[in-house]
Amino acid sequence: MHWRGRRGSQNVEDRRGMGGRGVAIGGVGGIIVLLLIIVMGGDPSAVLNPGNTSITNSGATTAAQDDAYKFVSVVLADTEDVWRQQFREMGRTYNEPKLVLFSGYVQTGCGTASSDVGPFYCSNDETVYIDTSFFTQLSKRFGAPGDFAQAYVIAHEVGHHVQNLLGILDAVHAKQQRVGQSEANELSVRLELQADFLAGVWAHYADKTLNVLDPGDLEEALAAATAIGDDKLQQEAQGRVVPDTFTHGTSAQRTRWFKLGYDTGDVQRGDTFNTSRL
Numbered sequence: 001m002h003w004r005g006r007r008g009s010q011n012v013e014d015r016r017g018m019g020g021r022g023v024a025i026g027g028v029g030g031i032i033v034l035l036l037i038i039v040m041g042g043d044p045s046a047v048l049n050p051g052n053t054s055i056t057n058s059g060a061t062t063a064a065q066d067d068a069y070k071f072v073s074v075v076l077a078d079t080e081d082v083w084r085q086q087f088r089e090m091g092r093t094y095n096e097p098k099l100v101l102f103s104g105y106v107q108t109g110c111g112t113a114s115s116d117v118g119p120f121y122c123s124n125d126e127t128v129y130i131d132t133s134f135f136t137q138l139s140k141r142f143g144a145p146g147d148f149a150q151a152y153v154i155a156h157e158v159g160h161h162v163q164n165l166l167g168i169l170d171a172v173h174a175k176q177q178r179v180g181q182s183e184a185n186e187l188s189v190r191l192e193l194q195a196d197f198l199a200g201v202w203a204h205y206a207d208k209t210l211n212v213l214d215p216g217d218l219e220e221a222l223a224a225a226t227a228i229g230d231d232k233l234q235q236e237a238q239g240r241v242v243p244d245t246f247t248h249g250t251s252a253q254r255t256r257w258f259k260l261g262y263d264t265g266d267v268q269r270g271d272t273f274n275t276s277r278l
């Protein structure tokens with residue numbers, strides 16, 4: 001992926017090395033927190049039990065960490081450019097999200113979270129939270145290396161911000177309060193697949209205007225989408241697949257919606273809530 005030498009976003013805040021022990025969240029408060037954050041495919045229980053993980057901070061910023069910062073800020077700037085234009089075409093204004101890099105723990109508008117949760121978006125403070133060690137995990141644990149796979153993760157979280165600005169997040173969360181668990185999970189799947197679709201739309205325009213893609217980059221993103229599908233994660237965690245508890249969609253579904261966004265670049269095609277075929 002071509003990313004060096006381009007504008008970096010001013011909206012990245014580096015809180016790595018500042019992780020402190022926060023207030024543990026549990027009970028009803030924790031459940032509300034879970035509804036307010038949208039995770040990429042990590043372990044949501046990490047948000048509820050931040051006290052279970054020890055803080056590991058080296059304090060110093062290495063060259064690799066600095067590179068991670070630059071990379072994230074360039075990709076975020078790319079999403080700003082694409083979504084500003086897309087919102088303009090919809091007759092709307094795009095309010096840019098913030099992005100916080102952290103290590104260990106982070107205090108958010110949705111409560112305290114640990115790295116274990118994976119990248120997530122908090123709608124209360126319109127901020128994407130990423131522990132860059134997730135990128136290492138993506139490569140080692142999920143077998144999806146490559147910078148474009150990382151960019152896809154960022155674009156997916158920004159996709160949740162787009163859903164927030166369009167009122168989709170609130171509408172879905174409100175509906176989830178009124179329905180049973182299984183239907184609430186299905187709504188989560190549709191929300192997640194739409195974020196994948198929006199990541200694909202971003203990739204479509206980023207590639208068109210900035211020429212960001214190298215040969216093989218698309219495959220990297222699709223490998224990431226495949227690696228963090230619910231069926232794959234569940235298979236690895238419990239050795240079987242239980243569709244009723246899916247909250248992110250299967251690997252095939254995630255790949256399909258990302259690809260549809262990438263191929264069409266047409267936001268109108270991404271209505272995952274009114275389709276019989278996910």
Ligand SMILES: [Zn+2]
Nearest residue numbers: 038039040195
């Ligand atoms: Zn998500």
